[in-house]
Amino acid sequence: MAEALLKVYRGDEKTGKLVDYKIPVEAGMVVLDAVHYIQGYYSPDLAVRWNCKAAKCGSCSAEVNGKPSLMCKTRLDDFDLSQPIEVRPIKTFPLIKDLVTDVSWNYEVNKTIAPFKPKTENTDEWKVYQEDVDRVQEFRKCIECFLCQDVCHVLRNHDKKDLVNKKDLFAGPRFMVRLAGLEMHPMDVANRIPYIKNEAGVGYCNITKCCTEVCPEEIHITDNAIIPLKERVVDEYYDPILKMWRAITGKS
Amino acid sequence: MVNSASMATNDNFGQTERRDAWWLAPLLTALGLGIFGIYATWAAFQGVNYEWGPYLSPFYSPLLQFSWLPRWFSPALLILPFPLIFRGSCYYYRKAYYRAYFVDPPACAVGEILPHKNYKGETAFPFILQNLHRFTFYIAVIFIAILWYDAIVAFDFGGKFGIGLGSLIMLVNIILLSLYTFSCHSWRHLIGGRLDCFSCSKMTEARHKAWSRISLFNEHHMLWAWMSLFTVGFTDLYIRMVAAGVWHDWRLF
Incomplete structure (x- = not known):
């Protein structure tokens, strides 16, 4: 049976190291299977967050050979098994232990977004056509794995995570997706453009x-x-022609 | 189980755990844009060999010649700033040169030169000017109209319809330039993307159709950007070589 050598990060924010594990490789095996093998046969204390193993819960985000990936969607047979496979936690958020990071910053950002505000509370009057929600439905596919937040260099390298002053804040791609879904929703009437420019960055x-x-x-x-x-944002802040149009017609 | 090296936490420039050739794409981008930039600058300063028969180089169109300008001042210098600001503020090229030249970042999950807190992105001068991309698009549309005129005139050989290799090159060039220009993200927004309700009126339904079609082309904006960059440079080169007598224009009839 083929074997894979996994180097898995073990430790916390202050100290840690890559630890080697030899894993027997079965057909169709993914990195998360290998991590479960490690838990089952070598280190039951290896910390990893996971739920569905079907790329739908967004829990098992990690960096496999340096690439932000879902461990459950990363097949071992995609790698050259003569080389070790490195599995590390996502880097952008504080490490709790081993492969588990504290992603609660994202939930705090989420709270700052104005929620869906419908034209009318009477849902009997809601009539939405497919063509109006195609765009929004793409955004609703988001599983909040936060891989986009992890890889975004504004958060990863420039650390724009200041939720206190909000001057040094970038909400990140995941929340741009949520904001786009709200802003483009045909039933929503809230205006988040000033927030998107000034606070979400x-x-x-x-x-x-x-x-x-x-x-x-x-x-x-x-x-x-x-x-x-x-x-x-350009429509609202940087386009003098549209500003004039709005002033003359009163239309947005 | 064997212990091995400890994990790095702070990325320095180029530092990454990626094993693939992440550096290849920014390198090729830097080379591609660099070669075009050097050629276009050289060609723009030549001031000669930019037309032959019915052909006019896109670098020099529309041909603006003023007697009050110094002799060294090439007519292309009046033209090229406009396509330059359109491409320079283009959402695709921004990705390309931020990665390839500003290495901000050089590639995904790869360390930057300055992982500083003072990063301003496109919130401060000069990059805040990228917000004016739609105005550069409006200017680009004018140039597209002029280059379509040039491409049609390129089939007029002394009052007679004819087809030279140059005519076909100019036609392919303007088709690709049009695909690049009208697959623009700003145009996609203006034509329909800025609407929240597509089904609200006949007009919004029509705009939805236009938006959907532009979205199909927009998915390949990068492809059109590179292809049109190549053809616009090659069109100038072809006309320059023919005008200089190095190449002979091949006439189909």
Whole structure:
């Protein structure tokens, strides 16, 4: 039976090391299976967050050979098994233990977003056509694995996570997706454009598209969420022609 | 079980645990844009060999010649700033040069030169000007109209319809330039993306159709960007070589 050598990060934020484990490889095995093998046969104390093993719960995010990935969606037979496979926790958020990170910052960001505000509370009057929600449905595929947040260099390298002053804050791709879903919703009437520009910091995004590259749900984060939001900010703040149009016609 | 090296926590420039050739794409991008930039600058300063028969180089179109300009001042210098600001503020090229030249980041999950807290992205000068991309698009549309005129004129050989290799090159070039220009993200937004309700009126339904079609082309914006960059450079080169007598224009009829 083929074997794989996994080097798995063991430790906490202060100290840690890669530890080697030899794993028998079976057909169709994914990295999360290998991690479970380690728990079962070598180290039951290996900390890992997981739930569905079907790429739908967004729990098992890690960096496999340096690439932010879902462990349950990363097959061992995609690797050259003569080389070790390195499994590390996602880097952008504080490490708790081994492969488990504290992603609660994301939930705090989420709380700052104005929720869905319908035109009318009477749901009998809600009539939505498919063509109006196609865009929003793409965004609803998000499983909140936070791989996009992990790989985004504005958060990863520039650490724009200041939720206190909000001057040094970038909400990150995941929340640009949520904001786009709300802003484009045909039944929603809240205006989040000032928030998107001034607090969520959409201008920090320099559209290098890493979020799109790592999204396991293949959401076109940059093209369909972030760039349209940037353009909506331009409509509101940087386009004098549209400003004049709004002043003359009263239409948005 | 064997212990091995400890995990690095702070990424320095180029530091990564990635094993693939992450450096290849930014390197090729830097080379591609660099070669085009050097050629376009050289061609723009030549001021000669930019037209032959019915052909006019896209670097020099529309041909603006003023007697009051110094002799060294090439007409292309009046033209090229406009496509440059359109491409320079393009959402695709921004990704390309932020990665390839500013290495911010060089590739996904790879360390940057300055992982500083002072990063401003596109919130401060000069990059805040990227927000004016739609205005550069409006200018680009004018140039597209002019280059379509040039491409049609390129089939007019002394009042007679004819087809030269140059005519076909100019036609392919303007088709690709049009695909690049009209697959623009700003245009996609203006035509329909800015609407929240597509089904609300006949007009919004029509805009939804246009938006859907532009979205199909927009998915390949990078492809159109590179292909049109290549053809616009090659069109100039072809006309330059023919005008200099190095190449002979092949006439189909």
